[in-house]
Amino acid sequence: MTATASTDTSTATIARELIELCRAGRNEEAIGKLYSPEIVSVESSGSEEMPAEMHGIDAIRGKNEWWVQNNDVHSAKVTGPFIGDDQFAVKFEYDTTFKPTGERVVMTEMALYTVADGKIVHEHFFYNMPGA
């Protein structure tokens, strides 16, 4: 794996911008500013109405809106970034109540982002949920 200095800088810069926006709860803005229109988003698991793999920025905006509408967030902690060549990782810890069931859960996940041409083109979430 090789990387030029500019690739490194770009990955680190985008990573820090993403984290700053997520810490401020400005996830919608992060998508608009940092995501490629061709973004691919992969969850650990999926269902018929919420498939594990989604393509394109409109689908990802929809997923984000669904999540915001269906979860009461009691606290959120963002740790990182952890920087690679064209990828970086972030740890998220969410204490949320899932509105449809009223179930409160602390979810810890690692997200792995891939950067190309100065935009996030791929995100992959790895969960650590109680009972999962």
Place this chain on the structure above:
Amino acid sequence: MTATASTDTSTATIARELIELCRAGRNEEAIGKLYSPEIVSVESSGSEEMPAEMHGIDAIRGKNEWWVQNNDVHSAKVTGPFIGDDQFAVKFEYDTTFKPTGERVVMTEMALYTVADGKIVHEHFFYNMPGA
């Protein structure tokens, strides 16, 4: 979060050593060389005989031996490291057959390691298993 240059170097150096040994299949050696005797290891989920959280290098050696004895590894891919201040992340992809059931599964996971005084003191695994 602040870090001195020496902390950064130490984290990156240990991260690269761990990856090199894991790529060579020398996980047992990595534990002996890089892990603190007080290592804490956290899995996404656990059972009565294999708790999610284990403490101490002997328990971690035992877990590693159990895994090696119970899985046929068809291929392994190690991606990273992803470097933070006193933590680093690694992505593992294993194509394995679990010997007791004969079930073949491709498992993708992110591991987050914490370094203190030049040793790995904490590891946390985030899974992405089909059907999990």
